[in-house]
Amino acid sequence: MTSRSVSLYALCGSQRHASSSRRLLEALQSACPGDVTIVICDVIGDLPVFNPDHEGGKTPPLVETFAAEIRKADGLIVSCPEYAHGIPGGFKNALDWLVSRDEVPFKPLMFAHASHRGDLVLAQLTDVLQTMSLQIVQDAFLRLPIAGKSDEAQAQMLLEARESGLLSASLGRFARAIAAST
Numbered sequence: 715m716t717s718r719s720v721s722l723y724a725l726c727g728s729q730r731h732a733s734s735s736r737r738l739l740e741a742l743q744s745a746c747p748g749d750v751t752i753v754i755c756d757v758i759g760d761l762p763v764f765n766p767d768h769e770g771g772k773t774p775p776l777v778e779t780f781a782a783e784i785r786k787a788d789g790l791i792v793s794c795p796e797y798a799h800g801i802p803g804g805f806k807n808a809l810d811w812l813v814s815r816d817e818v819p820f821k822p823l824m825f826a827h828a829s830h831r832g833d834l835v836l837a838q839l840t841d842v843l844q845t846m847s848l849q850i851v852q853d854a855f856l857r858l859p860i861a862g863k864s865d866e867a868q869a870q871m872l873l874e875a876r877e878s879g880l881l882s883a884s885l886g887r888f889a890r891a892i893a894a895s896t
């Protein structure tokens with residue numbers, strides 16, 4: 715447990731209504747240790763296509779809202795599926811809006827991965843996010859392979875992960891890494 719509150723902003727790489735990546739983030743949200751809060755981002759699918767001509771004073775208001783949430787957060791959680799051996803276009807678009815801004819450098823980040831597959835997207839995200847100077851906390855990495863399972867099986871796995879302390883333990887490691895870095 716950490717001594718101060720930690721606010722986390724969670725980014726989901728899937729826009730699907732029944733997204734397993736999102737369900738994992740929601741399970742983490744419900745398993746937060748007392749000093750940790752998670753807000754799940756809801757704007758990624760609505761961001762305009764990135765265009766460097768629309769940065770600075772021309773930045774779209776929704777991008778400014780997105781960036782402000784990231785600035786407020788002590789750390790980010792990324793839960794992202796693999797599409798065609800890579801990063802889903804909508805998610806990469808969201809990241810591209812942040813590349814030239816000052817919100818993300820040195821921001822701690824943990825992965826929560828909802829599949830037993832997808833190692834290629836994890837490797838690509840690691841490369842992209844490190845290029846953007848985010849600090850990936852490997853010790854907090856969480857993998858819960860619910861993707862592709864029925865709604866009932868997913869709910870059961872998420873419940874067991876919550877009750878066993880798997881989810882809160884990962885969040886605790888992340889919160890401690892954040893506390894140690896500030």
Ligand SMILES: Cc1cc2nc3c(=O)[nH]c(=O)nc-3n(C[C@H](O)[C@H](O)[C@H](O)COP(=O)(O)O)c2cc1C
Pocket residue numbers: 728729730732733734735736795796797798799800828829831832861862
């Ligand atoms: C367009 C598309 C491409 C995909 N490509 C891959 C892939 O290359 N490798 C993989 O492991 N899974 C792939 N998948 C499967 C998804 O990663 C899997 O369905 C995952 O559960 C989706 O995440 P979500 O449940 O959060 O939406 C693909 C799915 C879609 C829709």
